[in-house]
Amino acid sequence: MIIKRADAVLLGILALAVIVIPLSLDDYWVLTFGTVGAIALAVIGLNVAMGWAGLLSFGQPVFMALGGYASALLATRYSVNPWLALLCGIALSAAVAAVVGFPVLKLESHYFAVATFAMSLIVLSVINGAQGFTGGAIGIIGIPPLTIGSINFAEHVPYYVLVWVLVAVALLVSYAVRASRTGRAFRVLATRPDVASSLGIRVRRYRVIAFVISAVFASVAGSLIVEFSTYASPDNFNGDVGILVFAMLFIGGVRTASGPIVGAAIVTVVPVEATAIGKYSALTFELILLVILVVWPRGLGISVATGVEDLVERFVKNLGKPRASVSGGQAHE
């Protein structure tokens, strides 16, 4: 079974929610969940690289920035069609991921993690430094939005639809890859690169492929975010974002289809809504994440869902059984 049952059920519920929200809730929620969807794309990408191929990457902000700034610069400075700019962003991110990824992926996992984190800081530094080109800390404004005919995707509802359609596509594509020999190669080399190598799998090549896939998804996310707000700034892409995306994946559930969405939703929505914890939200999430890492390394969302599934199963089984006799074999004379 490609997707575990609990995961599929969660995904179904999410799909339902996605459809229902714009119909029944007000514009604020449409906006919020539009944002959730965009960042979920980056989280899905991380799931491919980390969840399946075992790469500890903090590099999502790098590619989000590349995609976002490619969109911004090409569309404003060079009057490129925003859709084309988005595609260029993808090409750029894929190229960078392949070229930089190749040497960097020979590092051990924790050094790789640090290297990708360092990369995100380098990108941030360069964006701030090259202010003539990138607008520095101020950023780039007035970016032409994505449009098809009269539909303007910088408006809440069309953006929402676009984002969630892309999320669905991302899930389909990532699972299609997972079901293929590439996906199997990922899954072997994640835990047993020695076995992978002994089966003829070029471990480094497949790691690079996984990294490129995550970069592509992140790039789209970055472009969407920038196109929606028609504004690009380095704040969207700082090092913290890498940690946040990681947190989203873990809170939602690694290696699941629903996990990235659940995680993105929780981390985005809760701090805003639970204003009581408002300023404590960052710390709270960090603590929660730490607890999750220790107790539920598979991720909170899916652990909860699986737990619920187990409970339901047991309940259903017990419905059919006669009540066990209380005295059993105990002597009660």
Next chain:
Amino acid sequence: MNDELVVSGISKQFSGVKAVSDVSFTVRPGEVHGLVGPNGAGKSTALGILSGFIPPDAGSITYRDRELVGAVPDKLVRAGIARTFQEPSPVAGLTVLENVLTGLHIQGRAGTLRAAVRSPLLRKEERLLKKEALDLLASVGLADRAGADAGDLSFGELRYLEVIRCLGTGASMLLLDEPAAGMGKTETQRLTALIDEVRSQGRGVLLVDHDMGFIFSLCDAITVMNAGRVIADGTPREIENSQTVREAYLGGNAEEPGTGGPDAGGLSTGGLSTSGLGTGRPEGA
């Protein structure tokens, strides 16, 4: 094209200890070649070197007119040399079928882009690969466990999985690392039949094992190692009659089954089933 796997002058030191010293032997296609020796003889290291996991200090490995010494494991597999692991190594979280499919990886052609869009070529290839995987599973009686989680298999079943996964690579030279260790009599027989079948396909097999009965029942040639060196190389009959070999294992007392006598000259014989040093099969491993 020279289809023999020629190992020549392989040496490897670890922290001043010579694990393997000037080891040479040849595995021919259609031959099962045993590699035996007491504990600490260096068989594991030799296998590690042949499979690309341990770079040797010196020596050469040639196969099909290519010098392969020092090549990484995946390159060796593409050159036609594949190994199993002593410790069965199924991939956790994958089903039995998926595990076998990983072995078939290099037989596939469809790349990631095709996979992403589920192109017709990919789908056709997946069907073919699945069929071949099921055939491999059927050859060891595991076809009905295809959907099971690999972790649910018994030890013997995991060993079969290890071997057929290796077969899936299409390698023509197989390096089997103690495939029968811990297996019962029937399982060993089944494995023997499987290896026999592999041999009749014209493939070569290097069989590293302790179970002398198993070795003698299968091997066309045997190389004996001790303390990192090759001390004997020849047909099973020759090895059986070799005084050098006997001394290395037993300190002179070869005829009694299961004596395992005191070490001669301090050589350890732990784990060796000496009852097989005659002909005939042992009762169990």
Next chain:
Amino acid sequence: MLALIISGIVIGCIYALIAAGYAIVYRTTGVLNFAQGSFVMLSAMTCSWLISAEHWSYPLAALGGFVLTIAAGAAIWMLLMAPMLVRRLGVGLAVIATLVVSYALTDAVLLWQGPDPRSLPAIQPTFQFTVGGTRVSSGQVYVIVGMALILILLSAFLKYTPLGRATRASAADHETAQLLGISPVRVGGYAMCIAAAVGALGGLLITPIQFTSASGAVTLALYGFVAAVLGGFGRLSGGVIGGLVIGVLQELVSRYISTAYSDAITFGVLIAVLLLRPQGLLGAPDYGRARRSRGGKATTALAAVLPAGEASGALVGQSGQASADIAARDGT
């Protein structure tokens, strides 16, 4: 220009202390502890707060900061790192956890004290002198001398005391360590406390001459890491060289190129070193090896001591043994 170099050297000393912390924890546990920077920050912020809010005397407040930081180090080990490592979750996740802890500590301190950077009173006695037309303050001297003293003491500790030797044994020869009854979990805890102590002292030394802010903890940790890698990971002397180089480099880049690019260059150096010369300038021994070994499995001290096993699921990279050495020794 000389002033820049001196400032660079001074901050470089702090990087060296942070690098020493990394070295100690890595040698015993195989984990890169990114909370190192937080230790520096925490002692200084606590001391500062104790002085201003609780009106403690300077020495007492410094002690308070010192002790609290060590307690934090111990807590991080016991509550987070040890459980993760014992469950064979793999070193990679533990490293990420320390990074998250670093952020968490920063946020905690921000909530506690607010975002303003803080400083500490100058260490007495104060003096100053001029060298080549540049003024050097006592605070700067104390940092440099302090760092040298701390590292010399630390080095002696590791070589000559039983606990220090246990730390080194644990890293260098896992079987011996186990035979000697050294519990890797306890040694890891001690290593964290020592690392925390070193970091804490660094914070107390630098803050009198330079503001420390809560949000600077993560960047400090990263800069210290670059210093460690550059000099030669796992070596105390490597950390010194690396620290001084990075410290001076940052000052020069900020002045002559642009402050914005300082990070790009610092981390560019990191990646370059990791890729081209992972053993660093001085070359580290076994540990600090940044590359994956042939076949993909890596050895790390703690992971090798604990029973080998798969990491849970496909979460992290390599855990468990399979270095050629071990295979050969088990060998047939």
